Structure formats: C-alpha cells, structure tokens
Amino acid sequence: xxxxxxxxxxxxxxxxxxxxxxxxxxxxxxxxxxxxxxxxxxxxxxxxxxxxxxxxxxxxxxxxxxxxxxxxxxxxxxxxxxxxxxxxxxxxxxxxxxxxxxxxxxxxxx
Numbered sequence: 001x002x003x004x005x006x007x008x009x010x011x012x013x014x015x016x017x018x019x020x021x022x023x024x025x026x027x028x029x030x031x032x033x034x035x036x037x038x039x040x041x042x043x044x045x046x047x048x049x050x051x052x053x054x055x056x057x058x059x060x061x062x063x064x065x066x067x068x069x070x071x072x073x074x075x076x077x078x079x080x081x082x083x084x085x086x087x088x089x090x091x092x093x094x095x096x097x098x099x100x101x102x103x104x105x106x107x108x109x110x
Contacts, residue, residue: 053098053101054095054096054098056101057073057076057081057095057098057101058073058076059073059074059075059076060072060073060104061073061101061102062101062102062103062104062105062106062107063081063083063098063099063100063101063102064098064099064100064102065083065093065097065098065099066097066098066099067093067097069083069085069091069093070085070102070106070107071083071084071085071086071091071107072084072107074090079094079095080092080093080094080095081093081094081095081098
C-alpha cells in the first residue's frame with residue numbers, strides 16, 4: 001500500500017498540568033478584574049452615596065429631582081418627600097426621584 005498507518009502519540013501524564021489550565025483561563029480572569037474595577041465598583045460606590053444622601057434628607061434641604069424640578073424639602077416621609085417648587089406650590093415625589101442635594105441658598109425665591 002502507498003499510505004502507511006498513522007499512530008497518535010501518547011502524551012505523558014503531566015504534559016499540560018495545572019499551569020496549562022491556569023494560563024488558558026488567565027485572560028478571562030483578567031477581563032473580569034478589569035470589568036470589576038472599571039464598571040462594577042464605581043457603580044456600587046455611586047449607589048452607596050445615593051442611599052446615604054436619601055437617608056440624610058431633611059426639611060429645608062434644596063434638591064433637584066430626576067424630572068429637573070428644583071425646590072426646597074418641606075416634609076420627609078418613609079418613601080416620599082414633599083418639595084416646594086415655588087411659594088404655595090408643593091409636589092410630592094418619591095425619595096428615589098431626588099438626584100442631587102444642592103448647597104443652601106442655591107434656589108432663590110423660596
């Protein structure tokens with residue numbers, strides 16, 4: 001015959017080993033670490049700051065809502081905040097709708 005038989009070579013028991021498996025997963029581990037430090041960790045920090053700001057809301061604070069309304073907090077309940085947006089005009093919004101706590105004296109005319 002013109003074609004000879006081909007035999008597979010057997011590798012030894014320690015050919016790939018633990019280091020071979022670890023180096024194949026190293027890029028995935030590095031990508032997860034980069035995602036954690038660039039995306040997940042800053043988002044968790046922002047959420048913690050937002051929660052601390054909502055817990056610290058008090059009467060007289062000047063705030064901005066997610067809808068863009070600027071006003072002064074007149075009443076704080078468990079899940080809701082009453083915001084005075086002009087003299088005699090108050091709106092009730094959810095605490096989660098408060099996006100920014102402004103420095104005192106920012107909102108004029110209230």
